Structure formats: C-alpha cells, structure tokens
Amino acid sequence: MTTIPEPVTRAARSMADRALSWLHANRNLGGLPPGTTETMADPDSVYKPLGETTLAASLILRDGVAGPGRLAAAQSLMDYTWEQFRRGDMIYERQLRHTLMTDPLEMYAPFVRCGYRHEGLDHLLAHRSRMRSANSVEVLPNRRLAVANAARIVGLRPTDDMGALAAATWLGARPEPWAINWITAYAVTHTVFHLTDWGGNPGGLPPELADYVRTWLPVWIDVWREVGQWDLITELLVVGACIEDPYFRPEDWEAVAALQHEDGLVPRDSDPVDDDPQQRFTDHQHTVVVAAVAGSVALARAAQR
Numbered sequence: 001m002t003t004i005p006e007p008v009t010r011a012a013r014s015m016a017d018r019a020l021s022w023l024h025a026n027r028n029l030g031g032l033p034p035g036t037t038e039t040m041a042d043p044d045s046v047y048k049p050l051g052e053t054t055l056a057a058s059l060i061l062r063d064g065v066a067g068p069g070r071l072a073a074a075q076s077l078m079d080y081t082w083e084q085f086r087r088g089d090m091i092y093e094r095q096l097r098h099t100l101m102t103d104p105l106e107m108y109a110p111f112v113r114c115g116y117r118h119e120g121l122d123h124l125l126a127h128r129s130r131m132r133s134a135n136s137v138e139v140l141p142n143r144r145l146a147v148a149n150a151a152r153i154v155g156l157r158p159t160d161d162m163g164a165l166a167a168a169t170w171l172g173a174r175p176e177p178w179a180i181n182w183i184t185a186y187a188v189t190h191t192v193f194h195l196t197d198w199g200g201n202p203g204g205l206p207p208e209l210a211d212y213v214r215t216w217l218p219v220w221i222d223v224w225r226e227v228g229q230w231d232l233i234t235e236l237l238v239v240g241a242c243i244e245d246p247y248f249r250p251e252d253w254e255a256v257a258a259l260q261h262e263d264g265l266v267p268r269d270s271d272p273v274d275d276d277p278q279q280r281f282t283d284h285q286h287t288v289v290v291a292a293v294a295g296s297v298a299l300a301r302a303a304q305r
Contacts, residue, residue, distance in 0.1 A: 016295025022264025088118030228270030
C-alpha cells in the first residue's frame, strides 16, 4: 500500500468531496445551450468543459474511494452529461460529419469507462480506426497519447506504440528542466495522465521518465506556486499521484485545500474571483475538475485501487 502522509489524505478528501459537490450543484451552468448541434462554432466554450466534468465523474466512480453520497453525485453527473450529449447521438453525429476530429473518441471514452455505450458510435469508431486518413492526422505528441488512451478505453484495436509516442513528447526527451514554460508544463502533465490512464496504471510511465518527473516536480510546483497559477499546480499534484513512486508534499496539498472556497470552488489563479455565478463557473470549472481528480487519484493510490 502506498503511504500518504495524513495531512495529504485529509486535504485530498476535502478537495475531492467539495469539488464534486460544486460540480454537481452547478451542473446546469455548464449545460449545452438549446439548439446546440454537432457542429459548434466554439467547442471550447461548453462542449469541452462538459467533457471535463464527465472525466472527473468517471474517475471518481472508477476509483471508488468516495462515500456513497459522493458516488451517487458522480453517477448523477454522468447521467446529466450523457443526456446533454443526447445519449451519445451528438458525439456520433460529430464524428460522422468530421472524420478527422479526435474529440468525439476522447469525449466518449469516460462514458465507456462507466458502462455507457452507443451502438452506432461503436461501429463508426471501429470503422474509423481502420482508415489511413484518421490514423495519419497530425497532432501534438501528447495529444496522440490522449487519442491512443481513449481508443484503448473504448476497446479499439491498438495501432500505436505507446513507448514511441511517449518518446516523441517534450517529457520523453527529458530536456533541461529549467527550460519548461507554462504551456509545456500542461503538455507534461497530460503526457503523464494518458500514459498512466490518470493514475489507474502508474507503471505506464516509463521508469526513466518517472524518475525525471519525480526529481523536478517539486521545483516546478514551487515555480508556479510563486506566481499563483493554481490550476497548473493542481494538475502537477495529479501528476505526483499518478507515478509509480508517488510524490506527495503536504504543504502543496494543504495550500490548494486552503484556497478552496467553502462551496468547493478552487480559483484558477491569484486574480479575484467574480461574483457572477455564470462567470465563476466559466472561469474556474476546469480547476475544480482537476481538484476533484487530484483528490480521488491520491486517495485511490493510498487504498491501492
């Protein structure tokens, strides 16, 4: 069993429970506008955040370390987002009309993780996985890992060598750690997330990369704590919980837990939080999602789930 310091366990539980409560209580603020179709002018505005909420709920259900009431809330969120996507019809239509887009597969994977299936989408994704055009889409290396992991979850025949994909990322090169910047740090976090399936398979991160991450994670956390980039810091906490020899520094977890509002909101940065409910949701929903995931993965590692 992975030993986690008691202050980390306490902070992780508080973060996960309150974040999930906030996501559930505010779920209608993140719903798709009436009349939304599979072709969206701005997918990042609502469609992508709705998928992030689905991901958080799916991981909480997968990890199974929340109490019965929290698990019921996570299941309710899954049902809500599934209905928002018209029980998979919207995801199917988006993939059907936009063959080269990868987001329908990635959007579908968390649902499959929790037992939701759409027969037509299953057939379409299986057909698409055999297309040379779909397999040759040019995307960033860490994004290729995201697609490959989603395909694995959905049950598609593996076509990618995860080791080769990992080697093509910034992290795979184990470069000078001081050269990292804000956007590259996010790429590093997602490389770890997809190789380990969000902590479900800690050994999925090659040992040499795990050693590199564990060595430099404290430094990177300190850098972004200094400037109050709490969204990125919380993602780095997830990274620490995902690796084979997990990294848990109590002061980092306690810092994020202390910032969390009573209702569960976690601010994305050091800027003032807007009082308008919709703006609060738009600005900070992603950070709340990450806090829910961080807490759940950390507690699951402690329980060896």
